[in-house]
Amino acid sequence: MNTISIQHLTKTYGAFAAVSDLSLDIPAGTVFGLLGPNGAGKTTTFKCALGMARPTTGTVLFNGKPLVPAAFETIAYVPERNVLYDWMTIAEHVQMTRHAFKAFDVARCKELLALFSLNEKQRVRSLSKGMKTATAIALTFARRAETLILDEPTSGLDPVNQREVLNLIINEAANGTSIIFSSHQIGHVERAAERIAILQRGRLILEGSVDDLKADRKIVDGILPSEDSPLTAFNTDARIARVDRNGRILRLQVTADADGVAAALSAAGAQGVRVLDLNLEDIFINAVSPANSTADVVEA
Amino acid sequence: MVYAEWLRIRNCLRGYAYVLLAFFILVIILRIAANGMMDVNHWRNKAFDPGAHYTTQTLSGGTTRTVIDDPDHEHIVIDDHGWFGKHITITDGRIGERDLIRTSNRQFGMFSVEKYRGRHSTIQVVDTIGHPIDLGYLFAFSTLFGLIFATIFGAPLARENLDHLEVVFTKPVSRTRFALETVLADLAAIFAAFVMTVVAALACVALFQLPSVTIGAPGLLLAFHGLLAAFAWYAMFLAISSSMKRGRGTVLGLAWPVGLFVPGLALLPLGDSALGQVVHAIFRGLALIDPLAYVNFNIHSFDEGGVVTTTSIFGFSVEMGALVLLALAIVYLAAGIIQWQRVEA
Numbered sequence: 001m002n003t004i005s006i007q008h009l010t011k012t013y014g015a016f017a018a019v020s021d022l023s024l025d026i027p028a029g030t031v032f033g034l035l036g037p038n039g040a041g042k043t044t045t046f047k048c049a050l051g052m053a054r055p056t057t058g059t060v061l062f063n064g065k066p067l068v069p070a071a072f073e074t075i076a077y078v079p080e081r082n083v084l085y086d087w088m089t090i091a092e093h094v095q096m097t098r099h100a101f102k103a104f105d106v107a108r109c110k111e112l113l114a115l116f117s118l119n120e121k122q123r124v125r126s127l128s129k130g131m132k133t134a135t136a137i138a139l140t141f142a143r144r145a146e147t148l149i150l151d152e153p154t155s156g157l158d159p160v161n162q163r164e165v166l167n168l169i170i171n172e173a174a175n176g177t178s179i180i181f182s183s184h185q186i187g188h189v190e191r192a193a194e195r196i197a198i199l200q201r202g203r204l205i206l207e208g209s210v211d212d213l214k215a216d217r218k219i220v221d222g223i224l225p226s227e228d229s230p231l232t233a234f235n236t237d238a239r240i241a242r243v244d245r246n247g248r249i250l251r252l253q254v255t256a257d258a259d260g261v262a263a264a265l266s267a268a269g270a271q272g273v274r275v276l277d278l279n280l281e282d283i284f285i286n287a288v289s290p291a292n293s294t295a296d297v298v299e300a
Numbered sequence: 301m302v303y304a305e306w307l308r309i310r311n312c313l314r315g316y317a318y319v320l321l322a323f324f325i326l327v328i329i330l331r332i333a334a335n336g337m338m339d340v341n342h343w344r345n346k347a348f349d350p351g352a353h354y355t356t357q358t359l360s361g362g363t364t365r366t367v368i369d370d371p372d373h374e375h376i377v378i379d380d381h382g383w384f385g386k387h388i389t390i391t392d393g394r395i396g397e398r399d400l401i402r403t404s405n406r407q408f409g410m411f412s413v414e415k416y417r418g419r420h421s422t423i424q425v426v427d428t429i430g431h432p433i434d435l436g437y438l439f440a441f442s443t444l445f446g447l448i449f450a451t452i453f454g455a456p457l458a459r460e461n462l463d464h465l466e467v468v469f470t471k472p473v474s475r476t477r478f479a480l481e482t483v484l485a486d487l488a489a490i491f492a493a494f495v496m497t498v499v500a501a502l503a504c505v506a507l508f509q510l511p512s513v514t515i516g517a518p519g520l521l522l523a524f525h526g527l528l529a530a531f532a533w534y535a536m537f538l539a540i541s542s543s544m545k546r547g548r549g550t551v552l553g554l555a556w557p558v559g560l561f562v563p564g565l566a567l568l569p570l571g572d573s574a575l576g577q578v579v580h581a582i583f584r585g586l587a588l589i590d591p592l593a594y595v596n597f598n599i600h601s602f603d604e605g606g607v608v609t610t611t612s613i614f615g616f617s618v619e620m621g622a623l624v625l626l627a628l629a630i631v632y633l634a635a636g637i638i639q640w641q642r643v644e645a
Contacts, residue, residue, distance in 0.1 A: 052469045052645035072472040079466040085304055096303040100471050 001063065003028045003147050003178040004049060009058035011044050011202075018044040020202040022058070026180055026195075031173045033193030033210075034182040037288050041202040042182040043080055046151050050077055062147070073102060076145035080152040080182075082132045086125040090118055090135055097139050109142030112168075116161055129156035134165075141168055148172060150181035154188060166192050190280035198287045206287045210280060217241075217278045217286075218258035221251040222270030229269065237261065242286060253278070253286055301473050302481045304464075305456060309489040312452060316493060320500040327504040334406070334413075334508075340428060343388050344378060346370045385428040393421025411508060435502065436519030442497040443526030443595060449493035450530040451552055453486040454537030457640045458548040465645035479637040483538065490530050498523070521618050525594075528625035532591035533559075535629045538636030543643055562586045563593035563613050587613055591628055594621045 004026040011019040019041040026032045034042050047053040049060045051067050062071055084093060090113065098104045113120060116134035124132060133156045140148065150169070154162040162185070169192045173179050183189050189196060190210060198206040206213070227247055234243050234252060239261055242253040250270065254261045258275045266273045278286075344366070347354035351371040358364055359379075368376040375391040400416035400423060416423040457479060460468050468478060533555075541551050566587035570576035587593040594612040612621045 047645050050470060052465060054644060069474045070472050072470050075470070077466065077470045083464050083466045085464065088304065088307065092307060096307075099303045100301055
């Protein structure tokens, strides 16, 4: 069962396509990371999914059904920007959320506010950006929602509170909550997410489980006999996604059969050939870098 | 679901209550200061001072005149007109002096006190109104505050549009219900502000006029009309601004000048030229949908009972004006809420 099923979602603003023919299934009970450079369409995707923006085309289903207002009893959202009321205190926000949602747990909220060292009597206008984010996080996690959608949930937080938020995400997921979050902190996504999708210019360019993506993608590098050594065989090899050369040093990013590519590189006379693991940041940068801009979606 | 709106309303009305309370305290101080001047019996009782001499006679027309000369050299003439109140002249010094200079003129509800000074005397003239005054004028006064609060609470959805749609749109209620709850909260707040103004004004007036006040059916109709004017004014803001993310302040700021300018120009004779006629027709048409065009109070002389009526620039009766305002309020509210359905975060 998918918590969210996005089918052929397109959202245009005039001639500009913020999201283009996006299809994505997010399984229930998983932590799903949505990655992409600025303007990739992550926030627009969230807004369309949550009914805050009307899709130009396409459908979004929550647990197999179209979204209805009552579903927000079980869906919670933290937007990327501050949407709290500046003139209200944190305590008043707690009351507002308590009035709006049946399952809201005031005691839990107070715990979380204490975790982030927030004083309930403070007005939002007096809070720093990070404190506002922390307040929104506390209000959202205290809702005991079944699905959490978090747009840049660690934005503006200090490293300690970033870690707290990551722990919260992981703990909530352990309790069976479905969590979809976006972040520019790829290390956070790597730590918390089981599956990821990478968007670029509104299009899905990569999707799969973090482990599978990392297992399939390797770096093979070596030192060529000379700077003039031919690379034709590597440029046309389907297993190789990217070829970077700096003098005699050759660096190949492979999507399959790294050992085979390493053997081929050795056979071509390269010395010091080695196979390295990629981290998620490498995968992300490779996916969104210009060299791969025409790459098809890779299902891991 | 509209907790933030209720909170905003509570804060606003609490502030207004403090302002009214401060004003009421000032009026109490004024009342105490004016106590000596307003006590009619104070002057009548002078007749019983030791050594005082007084005469009473009935004048043609039924007025009872009491003339008192007391040992303090005060000459007091009390003309009791019954239903039409009393006229008291207190002369301290030479009687009948001319070339008097008026030094003060104060009105305290049903009392007016004028003072004159001559070379050899000072004269104080006290007039009271005897018959009950219809407090409809209080409703006319409160309508102004209803309109001000309609402006303050106006454009609530535009306020959400700017920064809080992500909060509003992820509540487990439909947009229509949220908008309706917001509007109802604001209308209740406008009503509360109107009532607070009436009560405060009544309390202030009562300090000076009690018990000669009355509230009749025309006054109540006027109150209803005033409330509808405030509701329609609020609804107009909603209709104009509900799809706006920015510019709400501009709408609220320009609304009063424009809202007053349009009926003003609709009334202004612009000559017989074709252009003048066209401009006149345009502004008359615009005035039809301007709630302020229906708020035009006529306060008749208090000597006739203090009747207050309102007319529109179109010559509508109060009842007709109220009906038009009700229709405008409904249409504007519907337009505002329908537009808001299409707003995106």
